[in-house]
Amino acid sequence: MMNMISPKEVLDQISRAIPETLHKNITIIGSLAAGYYFFGNNPDLKVHTKDVDCLLSPQFEAISAGREVVDKLFTEKWEMRSDVDWGTPGNATTPDNQLPVVRLYPPGSKDWFVEFLTVSPQENNARRIDNRLETSHGHFNLCSFPFLALSQFNPIKTKFGISIARPEIMALANLLGHKKIGPETMSGLISGRKIKRSNKDLGRVLAIAHLSLLRDEYALLKWPDIWIEALQKYYPLNWEDLTQDIGKGLEQLLENPYDLEEAHYTCVNGLLASNHPTLEQFQIDGQRVLLETIEVIHSNSEKDFGMGF
Amino acid sequence: MLINYRNDVKGKDELKPDAVAGNTAFHILTEPKDSRRIRSFIMDIARISVIGKFSRSVLIVNNPRITLARMKDEWTVAATVIRAEIFNQMVLIIHHLGNWTTLSGSNISEDIPLFAEILKNVSSQGTGYKRRSSAFFDIFRILLNQWLLKKGPTAINKLMEISGKSHPTVLRSLKSLDYFLIRHSNRQVELKQFPKLFWERLVAMSDIERSTIVFTDKSKKPRSPQFIIDRIKSLNRNDIALGGVVGANFYCPELDIVGVPRLDITIHSPNREIDFSFIKRIDPALQLSKLPNEHASFVIHSIHRPASLFHFDEKLNFSIADPVECLLDLHEARLEPQALEFLNQFRRVF
Numbered sequence: 001m002m003n004m005i006s007p008k009e010v011l012d013q014i015s016r017a018i019p020e021t022l023h024k025n026i027t028i029i030g031s032l033a034a035g036y037y038f039f040g041n042n043p044d045l046k047v048h049t050k051d052v053d054c055l056l057s058p059q060f061e062a063i064s065a066g067r068e069v070v071d072k073l074f075t076e077k078w079e080m081r082s083d084v085d086w087g088t089p090g091n092a093t094t095p096d097n098q099l100p101v102v103r104l105y106p107p108g109s110k111d112w113f114v115e116f117l118t119v120s121p122q123e124n125n126a127r128r129i130d131n132r133l134e135t136s137h138g139h140f141n142l143c144s145f146p147f148l149a150l151s152q153f154n155p156i157k158t159k160f161g162i163s164i165a166r167p168e169i170m171a172l173a174n175l176l177g178h179k180k181i182g183p184e185t186m187s188g189l190i191s192g193r194k195i196k197r198s199n200k201d202l203g204r205v206l207a208i209a210h211l212s213l214l215r216d217e218y219a220l221l222k223w224p225d226i227w228i229e230a231l232q233k234y235y236p237l238n239w240e241d242l243t244q245d246i247g248k249g250l251e252q253l254l255e256n257p258y259d260l261e262e263a264h265y266t267c268v269n270g271l272l273a274s275n276h277p278t279l280e281q282f283q284i285d286g287q288r289v290l291l292e293t294i295e296v297i298h299s300n301s302e303k304d305f306g307m308g309f
Numbered sequence: 310m311l312i313n314y315r316n317d318v319k320g321k322d323e324l325k326p327d328a329v330a331g332n333t334a335f336h337i338l339t340e341p342k343d344s345r346r347i348r349s350f351i352m353d354i355a356r357i358s359v360i361g362k363f364s365r366s367v368l369i370v371n372n373p374r375i376t377l378a379r380m381k382d383e384w385t386v387a388a389t390v391i392r393a394e395i396f397n398q399m400v401l402i403i404h405h406l407g408n409w410t411t412l413s414g415s416n417i418s419e420d421i422p423l424f425a426e427i428l429k430n431v432s433s434q435g436t437g438y439k440r441r442s443s444a445f446f447d448i449f450r451i452l453l454n455q456w457l458l459k460k461g462p463t464a465i466n467k468l469m470e471i472s473g474k475s476h477p478t479v480l481r482s483l484k485s486l487d488y489f490l491i492r493h494s495n496r497q498v499e500l501k502q503f504p505k506l507f508w509e510r511l512v513a514m515s516d517i518e519r520s521t522i523v524f525t526d527k528s529k530k531p532r533s534p535q536f537i538i539d540r541i542k543s544l545n546r547n548d549i550a551l552g553g554v555v556g557a558n559f560y561c562p563e564l565d566i567v568g569v570p571r572l573d574i575t576i577h578s579p580n581r582e583i584d585f586s587f588i589k590r591i592d593p594a595l596q597l598s599k600l601p602n603e604h605a606s607f608v609i610h611s612i613h614r615p616a617s618l619f620h621f622d623e624k625l626n627f628s629i630a631d632p633v634e635c636l637l638d639l640h641e642a643r644l645e646p647q648a649l650e651f652l653n654q655f656r657r658v659f
Contacts, residue, residue, distance in 0.1 A: 054537060217530065234561075281528050284593055285528070
């Protein structure tokens with residue numbers, strides 16, 4: 001069950017619980033980060049979510065920072081999420097891939113929980129990597145997923161000290177993460193419905209586009225340059241190949257009314273809960289993303305390759 | 310696509326469609342004021358369809374004076390009395406103030422240029438009601454443009470060159486305008502005053518004369534006119550000019566218009582072939598307007614004469630439609646006070 005939570009209040013609570021020296025290692029990603037970016041200043045606008053994804057970076061500091069943060073949160077009476085499988089910490093004998101992810105509720109509340117992740121080694125864009133995180137309270141899995149590294153690109157520092165990922169970069173990571181609409185579904189229900197992971201993540205791209213356009217009608221036209229810069233920084237060896245994959249899944253989503261409806265459903269029950277575009281308007285957001293960002297990226301790549309780069 | 314008009318179609322007069330393109334027959338009904346006319350024309354296209362063995366029969370109802378609901382009623386009744394295999398070949402298209410819609414719910418976007426072309430030509434031939442010919446208004450618009458810009462007399466040869474009309478056609482049009490003309494000894498002519506009567510007739514026919522097509526924004530966040538202009542510029546086309554409020558402001562910066570309620574452009578298409586697919590490249594939110602009361606965000610007009618009379622503005626780095634087109638745009642947008650002010654200011658400025 002997802003709750004309406006205030007991005008500002010959650011960021012404040014997390015920042016206060018984590019030692020200031022570690023703020024630099026924390027980047028909030030996902031719907032809460034997007035929610036804070038778009039309506040963090042409006043206390044009346046809330047985000048429909050339950051998980052707050054915290055990215056620990058850079059990679060070489062992630063384990064040590066993770067250990068310190070998790071120990072501190074347990075000391076501060078944050079509680080492990082025990083209502084799911086793998087609700088207890090592992091130990092030295094637990095295989096890496098069977099260790100639980102760190103998911104902690106803040107003291108006295110079950111409205112939301114914080115989940116820790118880390119960035120992949122450079123150039124990894126294919127698979128999940130399990131990293132053992134040994135804490136005083138047991139062993140956990142500090143997973144990394146493909147393209148999470150991008151979230152470190154020019155993150156936006158909040159007034160609470162910790163940073164949030166740039167919305168357009170989260171959109172890029174989601175686009176790269178879904179080259180097609182896969183059959184995998186989310187483990188839990190979203191507002192009572194079983195939803196394909198691709199539809200949820202690609203729907204997030206459209207939600208970010210929708211909110212970005214409400215702020216700046218030229219927003220999407222600015223994304224390609226930012227995306228290329230981020231890809232060149234974190235994927236210097238294969239960024240050109242990656243640009244070719246951007247948007248394939250989104251094209252499929254827009255062509256399939258069932259998948260599009262599912263994506264729309266997740267957004268109007270999530271990031272766009274306070275905004276509520278119609279399905280037609282949501283589809284137009286998708287067509288705008290294709291035209292103003294993805295086609296631009298592809299046509300620029302073709303020009304560059306054509307010149308012999 | 311080759312279009313044959315009534316005079317070129319074989320058969321008995323009462324069973325001739327107004328136009329034929331491919332294996333489709335077109336019949337035009339202009340400004341019907343009662344259901345009986347609709348009913349009668351529906352039966353006509355059914356007969357035309359059967360006797361002419363057309364695969365499709367299209368009835369274009371132009372600027373109806375009855376409600377959409379009454380037309381729907383007639384169409385629904387017709388479906389019950391006409392054999393299904395015939396009725397399924399029939400299409401009812403409604404053109405009202407630049408908006409095109411169909412009762413069948415099918416997508417007609419790609420056919421609109423063809424419909425507009427047929428409507429314009431059939432109307433100019435006088436079917437349904439008497440009116441000045443399209444050629445007359447073409448010549449009139451050129452003369453008016455010269456008059457507004459104080460360009461002085463224009464040679465008849467030059468009028469032929471700009472309009473693409475033959476010598477007899479130009480002479481015939483000038484004869485109709487005789488009262489408003491100064492004829493110079495060297496076969497040159499110019500307007501001596503603003504011909505209000507003809508202007509009002511042109512304004513009344515403006516959307517047909519210029520094949521106006523209206524687009525509305527279907528997104529939650531319509532793009533600003535400036536954004537649309539930037540997108541059009543990025544297409545690098547020299548056959549498009551800005552008109553409407555933007556054009557009027559270009560000619561008369563003092564004009565009292567706050568904001569740009571809608572963006573008007575004119576496309577120069579001497580061969581009468583316009584591919585509207587570029588609209589999707591401007592903004593996918595722009596979609597063909599289907600209802601007369603929908604807000605017009607973006608409006609396209611066409612001119613088919615050989616000379617565009619566009620003015621390229623270095624500062625804007627884009628073309629501006631001639632002042633007559635801009636003035637007509639203001640009228641079509643129902644900005645009547647601004648149109649009058651534009652006209653008055655224009656004569657003072659130039």
